Amino acid sequence: MEQNHWWVLPLFVPFIPFPCGPIRFGLSFMKVETLIAGGGLAGLSCARELHSAFHPYLLVEKEREAGGLCRTVLDRGFTFDYTGHFLHFQKEEMKEWVLHLVGGGLKTRTRHAVIYSQGTYSEYPYQENNAGLPSQTVRENVLGYLEAALRRRFLGADPSRAGDFKTWCLQAFGPGLSKHFMFPYNEKLWKFPLSHLTTHWMGRFVPSPRVLEVLHGAFTRRPSASGYNATFLYPDQGGISILPRAIGRGLPGVWTGVGLRSLDLLKGKAHLTNGREVEYGRLVSSLPLPRLAALSRGLPATLARSIRDLKATSIYNINLGLKGKQPIPYSWVYFPEKEFMFHRAGSVSACVPTVAPQGHASLYVEFSYRNGKPDAGKLGKHALRKLKELGWIQRERQIVSRVDLNLPGAYVIYDGKRDETVAGLLAFFRKHRVLSVGRYGRWEYGSMESAMEQGLTAAREILGSR
Numbered sequence: 001m002e003q004n005h006w007w008v009l010p011l012f013v014p015f016i017p018f019p020c021g022p023i024r025f026g027l028s029f030m031k032v033e034t035l036i037a038g039g040g041l042a043g044l045s046c047a048r049e050l051h052s053a054f055h056p057y058l059l060v061e062k063e064r065e066a067g068g069l070c071r072t073v074l075d076r077g078f079t080f081d082y083t084g085h086f087l088h089f090q091k092e093e094m095k096e097w098v099l100h101l102v103g104g105g106l107k108t109r110t111r112h113a114v115i116y117s118q119g120t121y122s123e124y125p126y127q128e129n130n131a132g133l134p135s136q137t138v139r140e141n142v143l144g145y146l147e148a149a150l151r152r153r154f155l156g157a158d159p160s161r162a163g164d165f166k167t168w169c170l171q172a173f174g175p176g177l178s179k180h181f182m183f184p185y186n187e188k189l190w191k192f193p194l195s196h197l198t199t200h201w202m203g204r205f206v207p208s209p210r211v212l213e214v215l216h217g218a219f220t221r222r223p224s225a226s227g228y229n230a231t232f233l234y235p236d237q238g239g240i241s242i243l244p245r246a247i248g249r250g251l252p253g254v255w256t257g258v259g260l261r262s263l264d265l266l267k268g269k270a271h272l273t274n275g276r277e278v279e280y281g282r283l284v285s286s287l288p289l290p291r292l293a294a295l296s297r298g299l300p301a302t303l304a305r306s307i308r309d310l311k312a313t314s315i316y317n318i319n320l321g322l323k324g325k326q327p328i329p330y331s332w333v334y335f336p337e338k339e340f341m342f343h344r345a346g347s348v349s350a351c352v353p354t355v356a357p358q359g360h361a362s363l364y365v366e367f368s369y370r371n372g373k374p375d376a377g378k379l380g381k382h383a384l385r386k387l388k389e390l391g392w393i394q395r396e397r398q399i400v401s402r403v404d405l406n407l408p409g410a411y412v413i414y415d416g417k418r419d420e421t422v423a424g425l426l427a428f429f430r431k432h433r434v435l436s437v438g439r440y441g442r443w444e445y446g447s448m449e450s451a452m453e454q455g456l457t458a459a460r461e462i463l464g465s466r
């Protein structure tokens with residue numbers, strides 16, 4: 001379904017300084033200065049910035065609603081996101097940009113994240129909080145960590161030079177923490193050999209505590225403020241979709257339900273799923289990079305072949321609305337052990353009670369999968385059985401809402417081929433006036449903040465080059 005298309009005429013006609021010549025409209029052909037493909041946070045942020053500089057653009061989004069991964073499903077009074085989506089910032093100017101657009105809708109929330117293993121809940125991050133675990137496990141974890149720290153201090157072991165994630169874990173955390181958490185959790189999440197993963201995705205996502213913190217956490221149970229998301233912003237109403245809605249509010253030139261079908265890189269022409277052909281001056285794409293490459297004509301054969309080297313892990317997310325009081329105080333819980341097929345589960349209503357109606361609570365469960373389709377029936381049964389065993393659900397009759405959401409290709413896999421392949425593709429696209437941005441456009445482990453920032457940066461680059 002095409003929406004807002006009447007906007008395009010008044011938007012484009014007055015802007016004569018289009019570098020490629022006059023703007024022509026036909027039934028199936030048009031020219032635009034900038035075509036934006038993908039209406040998630042990256043694409044919308046790019047459009048917002050171009051719009052504020054009166055620069056002509058057209059944004060096409062294949063889904064009926066813009067927002068990408070930041071859409072929200074409302075069901076029977078419950079608010080469900082595409083799994084937990086919590087807003088945190090590294091850059092003050094990005095925070096200001098968002099707050100200016102969203103207004104007072106976002107509130108600061110405090111994370112309470114834990115790990116469930118060996119029948120007990122321990123505070124996140126596992127490497128820093130062993131209090132409450134069986135004493136044998138604490139001994140293995142803490143002594144292993146001390147030994148690893150001594151090796152670093154006196155034998156020059158340097159995890160930052162470890163070639164792969166498995167070696168990095170052993171050098172940074174020692175064998176105990178690796179065996180009890182880092183290996184089983186990451187194997188379950190990535191579904192990929194850890195010895196073939198690089199460490200380039202980790203950045204701030206894997207906290208590395210100091211020795212004293214590990215010792216302290218072995219004896220004292222306390223919620224920890226470690227990591228990048230100890231507090232985050234989230235609205236009372238509307239779920240995370242209020243963010244893309246605020247960025248996209250009133251934006252002209254946005255076609256939803258219209259996708260990019262193919263791309264002629266040499267001619268600078270895009271074919272859309274509504275049959276239109278669009279000649280563009282610049283293209284900003286936030287499509288997954290291998291998808292963009294697969295749709296492109298004019299890619300050298302080696303680059304076209306290289307997309308086979310780009311891999312990802314997918315997520316199947318089951319959301320439940322429950323009648324009854326809040327079952328757990330945790331925003332999310334990591335499950336490293338094999339008996340749980342899911343790697344993470346949690347309750348957004350534990351930190352944002354308004355996502356569930358009064359007298360109700362919400363839960364979510366995340367399964368990762370690779371190669372093939374998830375079996376919704378099997379995963380659902382497993383989730384219910386385990387949630388009952390954990391005491392999060394008492395009776396199935398409590399469940400008044402269930403919303404399953406599938407996130408194909410959710411987590412990009414950083415293996416030995418990823419960096420070079422991505423760099424080659426990005427450079428080639430850039431040479432052909434295509435800026436590939438966003439979490440999947442850059443094929444990276446990025447946040448909402450980075451997707452918005454990349455959209456803004458692409459727009460500023462285009463504005464700067466006029």
Ligand SMILES: Cc1cc2nc3c(=O)[nH]c(=O)nc-3n(C[C@H](O)[C@H](O)[C@H](O)COP(=O)(O)OP(=O)(O)OC[C@H]3O[C@@H](n4cnc5c(N)ncnc54)[C@H](O)[C@@H]3O)c2cc1C
Pocket residue numbers: 037038039040041042043060061062063066067068069070082083084085086087088258259260261286287288291315407410411437438439440441446447448449451
């Ligand atoms: C499980 C999970 C949890 C996350 N949790 C958090 C969190 O708590 N905090 C945080 O900061 N970040 C989180 N993120 C990251 C965050 O969701 C992303 O960084 C951000 O939403 C990416 O926005 P984007 O615009 O780059 O991509 P997307 O949201 O993927 O947008 C790309 C758009 O392109 C469209 N598209 C695809 N093909 C075509 C086509 N052929 N033509 C036209 N349009 C097309 C898609 O429909 C989509 O709307 C999480 C991600 C995942 C997977």
